[in-house]
Amino acid sequence: MMDKEKILEEDLYKPVHDFFEKQGYTVRAEVKDCDVTAIKDDFLIIVELKKNLTVELLSQAVKRQKISELVYIAVPKPKRMKADSKWKDICHLIRRLELGLIFVNFKSSKTFVEVVIEPKPFDRIKSINANKKKRASLIKEIKGRNKDLNVGGTRGKKLVTSYRESAIEIACCLDKFGPLSPKRLREIGTDCKKTVSILYKNYYGWFDKKSRGVYELNEEGKKNLKVYEELAKYYYEKIGEKVTSDQLRVQSTIDRGQ
Structure with missing residues (x-):
């Protein structure tokens, strides 16, 4: 098992390389500023590697969408996974950006790749329709307030609902x-x-x-x-x-x- 503090971005390359190579892709690293490129015929995949899932990584991956059909981000799998609202929000953002998410698992003697999210078109209308109750609740709450007495962005204060x-x-x-x-x-x-x-x-x-x-x-x-x-x-x-x-x-x- 590798300590995450000692993991380098370059440690992510070999598992990602092997994963796509097994699927018949020709894989190359550091091509025109792209961390990983995988090509089969004329079908191009780009993978951006980072030690942590950051805004910088998401921004970098979105730029790659200008030249590739499918773009993934790859990070080390967290030691402790919490399926909480924060994680769900992160997954929604990744799907909203139409990116893929890959975890590189260093927890066992053999490092391997887990594809958590596949990159595919995001259906915003479907997402809105799936949240009709939340939308209706929000509108009801807005209409139920006669004065605007809260200050946006404040924390730890009682809200006037x-x-x-x-x-x-x-x-x-x-x-x-x-x-x-x-x-x-x-x-x-x-x-x-x-x-x-x-x-x-x-x-x-x-x-x-x-x-x-x-x-x-x-x-x-x-x-x-x-x-x-x-x-x-x-x-x-x-x-x-x-x-x-x-x-x-x-x-x-x-x-x-x-």
């Missing part, structure tokens, strides 16, 4: 008019589908059940209205346009009497 926005809207209603039922909240204009779920699950811990089917805003909820002050201001104004305090006080009194 459409769910959090709905919770803040409910909190504003309860803060302004006192305890209310989900029915009254929906009449004011809170989300028809989310209102009951947000109050029942109480994911953020902002609401308390005052009586059967009636909820009120607790101190944690009031504190978060200050944290999300800009969004709360937006919903207070929105509520004010739809209903007057006197109307809701009457309904709140009815609710408390239930």
Whole structure:
């Protein structure tokens, strides 16, 4: 077994050379800046070798696509393979670039080649169709946000999602008019589908059940209205346009009497 730290790019050549030669190709190294070339009749394959899978390697391989039908990148097989989202994203990128991926395995006494991805045309329409649910979810989330309060590229901060926005809207209603039922909240204009779920699950811990089917805003909820002050201001104004305090006080009194 060879230590990856001691592996050189030139160590990748012989296994790749032998792999294509066994398939009837004439293989040559370092031809016109190409690491490996393999030709059978007029069919040309180019392989770029690197110790690590880098952006530089991908860029170099894409350039080779100008002169070859099939282009592979070849790297040493990682000691530990994790089939996580990061690896899946890397594979998607390689397929998106219509490149092939070869692992040169140095883990056994006999070095050998594994073709992980074959270079072939990428069907973008098929890819989009296969992710219709994710697309629909993204569009739904965009439409569910009324204010743009997040900063792109930030890490480690609580994001204002459409769910959090709905919770803040409910909190504003309860803060302004006192305890209310989900029915009254929906009449004011809170989300028809989310209102009951947000109050029942109480994911953020902002609401308390005052009586059967009636909820009120607790101190944690009031504190978060200050944290999300800009969004709360937006919903207070929105509520004010739809209903007057006197109307809701009457309904709140009815609710408390239930």
